[in-house]
Every structure is written in C-alpha cells, then in structure tokens.
Amino acid sequence: MRKKFICGNWKMFAPAWEGEIPAFAENKIVAVAPPFTELSRMSERLKGTGIKLAAQNVYFKDNGAYTGEISAEMLKNLGVSYCIVGHSERRGYFGETDEDCLKKIEKLAEYGIAAILCVGESLETREAGDEYKFVGTQVEAIFENISPAAAENIVVAYEPIWAIGTGKTASAEQAQEMCAHIRATIAACKGSDYADGVLIQYGGSVKPSNAAELLGMEDIDGALVGGASLEPASFMDIVNY
C-alpha cells in the first residue's frame, strides 16, 4: 500500500507560516520546501509536527568554485529529507536538462535525500496530442539510467505546465491517466514490482477544494502544492483532505 505524500513548494516566497499546524494521519508523508535561506528557520518551526524539510534545488557537485550553488551535503546538514529536481520553472528559466536532473538525483542519493522528480508537458505539447510521448521521454531519461541506490529513494511529480500557478487544474481523469502512463513507463524500464512502489504525485493548482478528488485516483499518490502551501491552514486542509 503506497502512502500519500503531500509536499508544499514555496518557490521564491518566504511566508511566516504563522498559527497552529494541525496534526495529520501517520500513514501520510508531509513535507515543505522553503527557499534555501528559510531552511534553517523552518527546521525549527517544523519540530514536533512530523512535517519533513524539503529543498527546491541542489547542485550535483560535492563542492568547489560554483558561485551561488548549494550541495547535497549542505542540505543534509540542515536536516533536508527531500529535494525537488527538474521543476518546470527550473527547466524553463534555468535550462535544467534531463541529464542535469539525473546527476542531481544521484548526488542526493549519496546523502540519503530523496528526489522529487518533476515532469510535465506544456499546453502546446498537449494541444498537439504529444503529451504522453513527451512525459514518457522525460521519465525514461531518468529510469533507464538511474542507479539502484537512487531508485530506492525517488518520487515523481506529474506537473502539467499549463496547470501550474494558473488556477487551471488538470481534471482528475487527465491527471490519473498521465500518472498511470508514468507508472507504466517506469515499469517498462525497471519492472512492475518496482513501479508499483513508486510514489507519483500530481501538481498544478491543487487546493483544498480539489484535493480529495485528485488524491482519490488510483495512481495519484499525493500532491506537489505551490500557491496553496504558503499558508499552513490551507496546506494542512489539503493534507487532511
């Protein structure tokens, strides 16, 4: 039985996250990914809540002259358990490639940090009817090449770019179909026993009002939540959908 995993992505926002943080069921995994500069404060804030700390990015080198970058070891030392990799904003604005994603996933695994690999198509790709091929290729680029150690600790997030920050959610059926396609693609790379255990989240304008329908689908094992995670009450309403 796969657990439900809900992760908030604050992007380049740093909300105070004031007020009480409601409890959640033990069979769920919950994490929040604040900007790098907020990781330390949030690790204090989240103490005793059961909510894990996630990062939004990492560099794939151990250390060195890489101005502005942060290593997996640095994240580990701050208590980070998960790291988002290949978010469409990083692929689109910062030129992150599938090869970069694989290197980051492997480096995170060396430090015991689980990657949340984001995949998803643009509106143009969907309108051209190429969304399954496009997302399948992103998934294969990782799962055909991933090491056994990194494969043990990876989550996939299906995030259609047209649904991120737009208020336009994929229908539960559209999200389910693509998550099932992702699982089948992973199975083709690594076998169905393995694929059946991989957590696959949906992300794209998830909010308290649509969480139950999306997370009730067979192949949707959780959510990656942007805007609705900036305030603990709405985020926890999604967690406790």
Ligand code: PEP
């Ligand atoms: C995201 O940032 O990954 C995301 C899904 O954002 P939003 O929930 O705001 O659409």
